[in-house]
Amino acid sequence: MIVLKTPAELDRMRKSGQMVAEVLGMLERRVKPGVTTLELDRLAEDQCRKWKARPAFKGYGGFPFTICASPNDQVVHGFPNSVPLSEGEILSVDFGLIYDGFYGDSAITFPVGEIADSTRLLLEVTKRSLEEGIASAVSGGRLSDISNAVQKKAESAGFGVVREFVGHGIGTRLHEDPQIPNYGLPGKGPKLKPGMTLAIEPMVNAGSPAVRVLEDGWTAVTLDGCLSAHFEHTVAITEQGPEILTRL
Numbered sequence: 001m002i003v004l005k006t007p008a009e010l011d012r013m014r015k016s017g018q019m020v021a022e023v024l025g026m027l028e029r030r031v032k033p034g035v036t037t038l039e040l041d042r043l044a045e046d047q048c049r050k051w052k053a054r055p056a057f058k059g060y061g062g063f064p065f066t067i068c069a070s071p072n073d074q075v076v077h078g079f080p081n082s083v084p085l086s087e088g089e090i091l092s093v094d095f096g097l098i099y100d101g102f103y104g105d106s107a108i109t110f111p112v113g114e115i116a117d118s119t120r121l122l123l124e125v126t127k128r129s130l131e132e133g134i135a136s137a138v139s140g141g142r143l144s145d146i147s148n149a150v151q152k153k154a155e156s157a158g159f160g161v162v163r164e165f166v167g168h169g170i171g172t173r174l175h176e177d178p179q180i181p182n183y184g185l186p187g188k189g190p191k192l193k194p195g196m197t198l199a200i201e202p203m204v205n206a207g208s209p210a211v212r213v214l215e216d217g218w219t220a221v222t223l224d225g226c227l228s229a230h231f232e233h234t235v236a237i238t239e240q241g242p243e244i245l246t247r248l
Contacts, residue, residue: 001177002169002176002177002178002190002196003169003171003172003176003177004193004194004195004196005171005195005196005197005236006195009102009171010195010197010236012099012100012101012102013102013103013104013171013197013234013236013245014245015099015100015102016053016097016098016099016100016102016103016104016245017104017106017234017244017245017246017247018104018245018246018248019051019053019097019099019104020095020096020097020104020105020106020234020246021104021106021246021247021248022047022248023044023047023048023095023097024093024095024106024108024246025248026043026044026047027040027043027044027067027093027095027110028108028110030043031085031091031093031110031111031112032085032112032113033084033085033086033087033112033113034084034085035084035085036080036081036082036083036084036085037067037069037071037078037080037081037083037085037091038080038081038082040067040069040080040093041065041066041067041069041080042066044066044067044095045058045066048066048097051097051099052099053097053098053099054097054098054099055096055097056095056096056097056098056103056104056105056174057094057095057096057174060174063077063218064079065079065080066095067080067093067094067095068092068093068094068095068107069081069091069092069093070091070092070093070094070219070220070228070230071085071089071090071091071092072089072090072227072228073221073222073225073226073227073228074092074219074220074221074228075092075162075165075203075205075211075220075221075222075228075230076092076094076165076203076220076230077094077218077219077220078092078218078219079216079218079219085112086112087112087113087114088112088113088114088115088116088119089112089115090109090110090111090112090115090119090122090123090227090229091109091110091112092107092108092109092110092228092229092230093107093108093109093110094106094107094201094230094232095107096174098174101172102171102172103170103171103172103173103174103234104170104234104245104246105170105174105199105232105234105246106199106232106233106234106246107201107230107231107232108231108232109123109126109127109229109230109231111123118206119206119227121157122159122204122206122227122229123229125153125154125157125159125204126154126159126202126203126204126229126230126231127229127231128153129149129150129151129153129154129161129182129202129204129231130150130200130201130202130231130232130233132149132150132152132153133146133147133149133150133182133200133202134146134200134233134235134242134244135149135242136148136149137192137198137200137235137237137242138192138237138241138242139192139193139194139237139238139239139241140191140192141191141192142186142187142188142189142190142191142192143178143180143188143189143190143191143192144181144184144185144186144187144188144189145186145187145192146167146180146198146200147180147181147182147183147184147186147189148183148184148185148186149186150182150183150200150202151182151183151184154182154202154204159204159205159206160204160205160206160207160208160209160210161182161183161202161203161204161205161209162182162203162204162205162209162211162228163181163182163183163209164211164220165201165203165211165220166179166180166181166182166201167179167180167181167182167198167199167200167201167232168180168198168199169196169197169198169199170197170198170199170234171197178190178198180198180199180200180201182201182202182203182204192237193237194237194238194239195236195237196236196237197234197235197236197237197245198234198235198236198237199232199233199234199235200232200233200235201230201231201232201233202230202231202232203228203229203230204228204229204230205222205224205226205227205228206222206226206227206228207222207224207225207226208222208223208224208226210222210223210224211223211228232246233245233246233247234246
């Protein structure tokens with residue numbers, strides 16, 4: 001069942017969304033060669049404590065960390081660790097929290113220092129595919145309009161759109177209905193209505209869209225070893241158009 005949020009509930013989601021955005025902005029300023037993802041994880045958790053918010057991911061289904069930290073060929077759900085980041089790498093950070101009963105969820109892929117032009121293109125196209133998906137999240141449209149917009153943008157640049165992981169509804173639970181694939185034909189699925197809140201999150205690979213999950217049961221990597229990028233926003237459907245709740 002898709003849960004429509006009231007104006008008062010949307011106000012609460014704006015607060016949790018802004019908190020998520022602030023944490024990711026803080027982490028962005030810290031990402032550089034020599035920093036470890038475990039340091040970033042601790043920073044995010046410390047900030048949650050200061051706000052009396054709860055990390056959304058830690059303990060969720062047994063996930064042991066506050067952020068998902070997925071470098072290079074890791075697609076999503078990577079474990080933070082003590083390995084220093086290196087110049088030219090990329091790092092996808094997925095972060096969420098719950099505050100005042102409502103979740104916010106967002107992801108950004110950061111460059112670590114200077115990156116290759118081909119890598120920068122992957123990041124730019126993935127971010128743009130998210131923007132295209134959000135632009136299609138309009139009242140009266142269909143859910144798969146979002147999916148199709150993401151797929152068209154990513155594949156037009158020659159990249160592979162991950163099938164195994166999808167976006168989702170969000171609210172008082174981290175994962176609500178509906179699921180939002182990043183591929184598909186337009187004009188299908190539930191009608192988009194004001195009050196829907198969606199976490200739209202393209203995961204785009206530089207090569208094949210195929211992925212596999214490592215032995216830890218969480219970390220997904222590209223099957224061909226190519227780089228992968230991940231961008232996500234929590235978005236509300238309104239009469240005036242899509243509203244990004246996790247934008248600084």
